[in-house]
Amino acid sequence: MNAKTSSAGEEEASGTRNETLGEAKRRQVIRVAYVIAALDLTFLFMQMGLMPYLAKSLGLDSVGFGYLQTIFGVLQLVGGYIFGRFADQFGARAALILSCASGSILFLLMTLSTNIPLLFLSRLPGVFMHGIPGAQKVITDVTTPSQRAGALGKLGFCFGVGIIAGSAVGGVLSTKFGVYVPTYLGLVGSLINTLIAVIWIPSQTKPKSDHPMTEHSTSQSGSLFSIREILRLMKFPGVMEVFTVKVLAGFPIGLFMIMFSIISMDFFGLEAVESGYLMSYFGVLQMVVQGLVVGKMAGRCSEMTLLRLSVFVFAGVGLGMALMRTVWHYCIIAVPLVFAFSMLATITDSILTKAVPSSDTGAMLGICASVQPLTRTVGPTIGGLLYKQFGVSSFGYLQLMVNLGLFVYLLKSKIPLEEMKSQ
Structure with missing residues (x-):
């Protein structure tokens, strides 16, 4: 199956999709x-905001809390791809129910x-809490x-809502009513989300x-975790190149955000x-x-143009971070950063998701969702070393160098994205 055939087949399936659900139903979903x-x-x-206070109240020191965070990062890293494969084999609804139910169990255990x-x-x-990929x-x-x-982009609006509401509600409830009260709210809320x-x-x-039983379909593989399947997806035209850009472009700023609590103090x-x-x-x-x-x-620009633009802006953000001295500088830099x-x-x-068969979109999204947990897993060690040895400016210079290199690569490379551009 080549990329053009996959894209054409997905466009045809998309017409069937709209007929199957109906436009009003599709928008509701x-x-x-x-x-x-x-x-x-x-x-x-x-x-996430509650965990440091809960851990401290139970007598866990900073080293132990670091282990706690690392365990969560590793679980999310491993679970991202498994969750995506689960979504491909059992459907998006089953995957979302699994994620919300796992959140309920997590909050129950926290209580x-x-x-x-x-x-x-x-x-x-x-390991199964992946609401955004779902x-x-x-x-x-x-x-x-x-x-x-455009539809995926609006999920970022939900991210902003989550940061603001989650931080505010958790802080107010834990301060006024005790550290366990937010866990009760999280338990009830996660159960409602499941419903x-x-x-x-x-x-x-x-x-x-969209469910042809072909040699390319993940549904034929009984295992939810398969290195062979990951390698197969990476062989589709353009996938390895774009995924590499995704990982490398955001890695330096990921290190900075991991160290942000210490840097802010x-x-x-x-x-x-x-x-x-x-x-x-x-938020x-x-x-x-x-x-x-x-x-x-x-909706107005090709995806390759926007990919180059985001990497170029990231390089500029790196230069700004290398030169910043106050929190007000950072507030200005935050605009192009976001x-x-x-x-x-x-x-x-x-x-x-356009570059792979529609039967593999869940697995591909799961792989993408593993990028941030990977950064959270290896980031504390690398970020701590950079901050201790070279200071805050080192994150900016690393961001600048990595993204300038990626921008030059994207300008010169011929990644086969023609069939994947928005029509």
Whole structure:
């Protein structure tokens, strides 16, 4: 199966998809996916902000908390691809239900975490907590390739909502009513999210024509984790190149964000409340950029142009980070940073799901979802070394050099994306 055949087949299947669901039903399903994603991210950021205080109340020191975070990162890293394969074999609805139910179990275990072993045990359900890839899978199934980038881009709006609502609600509840109260809310909310997925997401988001039993279909493989399947997907035209750009372009800024809590205290001199305000500022930027900018640009420019643009802006962000001295400088840099980060994530996800057969879009989204957990797993060691040895400016210079190299590569390379451009 070549890329053009895959793209043409997906466009034809997209017509069947719209006929199967109906335009009104399709839009409703997309809106429900956005709601599920927003709630999932709200609970995720709530528990992420809560974990340091819960761990401290149980007597876990900073080294132990680092192990706790690393375990969660590894579980998310391994689980991303498994979750994607599960979505391909059993459908987007089943995958979303699995993710929301896993979130419910995680919060249930957190409510019972009266000692450190139980706190570590509460991280285990994180292996299947992938609400964003689940929502992406739904959107990928019910949209045409030309609609996909814009629809996926709006998920960033949900990300902004999650940052703001999750941080605010978790902080207020834990301060006023105790550290365990947000876990009760997370448990109830995750159960409600599970019911939403059961009731409003169709059991079949992909038409029957999208499930051919061919030698390329993941549904023929019994294993949910297969290195051979990952390598097979990477062999499709353009996939390895675009995925490499996705990983490398965002890796330096990922290191910076991992160290941000320390940088905000030591370098910017911020208090905890001020750091919370800064995170809310990021959430608002994310909502504005994803809601008003990314989708419109995706409909007017080719995806290769937007990919080059995001990498170029990332290089400029690196230069700004290398020169920044105050938190106000960072607030200015945050505008192009959020734009480049959002555009890169949206466009690469759109390109990669178009480059593989429709029966493999879940696995491809799962691979994409593993990028951030990979950074969170290896990032603390690398980021800590850079910060200790070379200071904050080292993150900016690394960002600048990596993305300038990628920009030159994208200008000179001939990645076969013609058949994957938005029509």
